[in-house]
Amino acid sequence: MDGTLNTRVTPQSAAATHTADCAVFGFSEGVLKVLLVQRNVEPFAGHWVLPGGAMGEDERLEQTARRVMLELVGVRDLFLQQVATYSEPDRHPVRRVVTTCYYALVKPENHTPVAKGYLSDVAWHPLSEVPPLGFDHGRLLNDAHQRLIQQLRDRPLAFDLLPDRFTLTEAQQLYEGILGEALDRRNFRRKILAYDFLIETRAKRAGVKGGPVLYRLDRAALDREMRK
Amino acid sequence: MDGTLNTRVTPQSAAATHTADCAVFGFSEGVLKVLLVQRNVEPFAGHWVLPGGAMGEDERLEQTARRVMLELVGVRDLFLQQVATYSEPDRHPVRRVVTTCYYALVKPENHTPVAKGYLSDVAWHPLSEVPPLGFDHGRLLNDAHQRLIQQLRDRPLAFDLLPDRFTLTEAQQLYEGILGEALDRRNFRRKILAYDFLIETRAKRAGVKGGPVLYRLDRAALDREMRK
DNA sequence: GGTATTCTGTGTATATTTGACGCACAAGAA
């Protein structure tokens, strides 16, 4: 309980550093991807990990996550959800670091990640081809993915990953990429259109004459749906 | 990201104290209750709050939660689930304290909470009559309750709250208490018995001759069910 | 002691949701 650090209940209140790590999901070329960064400092130099950074003096962890995403990889405006907090004393090989994991959804085409600071590289990795990660980030990523799946089953929150105009097939590929299972095309179409936040667009893709119908999002209607 | 506290990405890495707070739920007299403690030190002296304490040097937060529950209120063996982490810089009026909230399920009849340390009182409060809480614990409690509801809808995890022998009516009251809505007796009965982890007991309540059928839990079967 | 009331215990019919699946049409490739 807060404010009682001076009682015998508390052995030695550990002043651990607190960081925020992000599993940033994006969708392009029909595949679900995660944004990973490669460290160029020890520990785990050369390893890929989730982007993250330490909480500042007057920051909430969520702000930390947003700041780091912006400063480190140039990504702004993300949909952020807290996943969990990890506090194993030995999860960091050098000092005590507690981390809170978030997952984020972004449109990859809106951002060009750039490696700065202690990073030697930043890249999108298909979720199916993620290399072994440093620290316990493999676990974080897995938990974040699971949470995303769970929340996606409840609410249609994945549309932040799609471009402004998209086909239903693309939306379905996205869902399949996240859930990791094949969906029936007709059922998916019925279910998604049952919501009323998709607006049919008269425009077609590129210069092509025919082709599938493009939809765009009625953001207000989606938000209404999400609040339910 | 961990281990990089010395780069410009990190403004001033704040060494906030980290605590674990618990929303401990119990069920007795047909009512869902929360275990609250009353503080006798500032800040919020005289206020009711969730029991909690600061993370120790070599502790995971979950261990902290267990230790505090044992030391402070004499409750052991709880079913613990992490809810979320709260890091608003001003959520504690005196110093920076980040807290991770857990919810716990216990059988009240197995424990007699005792106020120790900086506490002047410990008591079970019906969830419907919770006083205004100190800090932001009202929010924590609410979030914990919501998480419990959400998880209960997925898995039958509430049986940790029931005594060894119980009637289906009691189980239903428990569910209704948690979910906050009335359930149809026949449908509830059917759904619960569809699982195979309830064992009908020949014994009846107390010295009474007749009365409703008592059930006990097949823990192994329940665990099997929970893993699904 | 008798009657009223409350609680337990059971089955069935209906509406809703979900999942599987067949077929027609249009465009681009072979």
Added chain:
DNA sequence: TTCTTGTGCGTCAAATATACACAGAATACC
């Protein structure tokens, strides 16, 4: 032209959730 790919629509069956009525047992009441 034919074949392949992808769109768009409707049906059917299964599973699930919801609504609902009544008899026997125990208890409370008179």
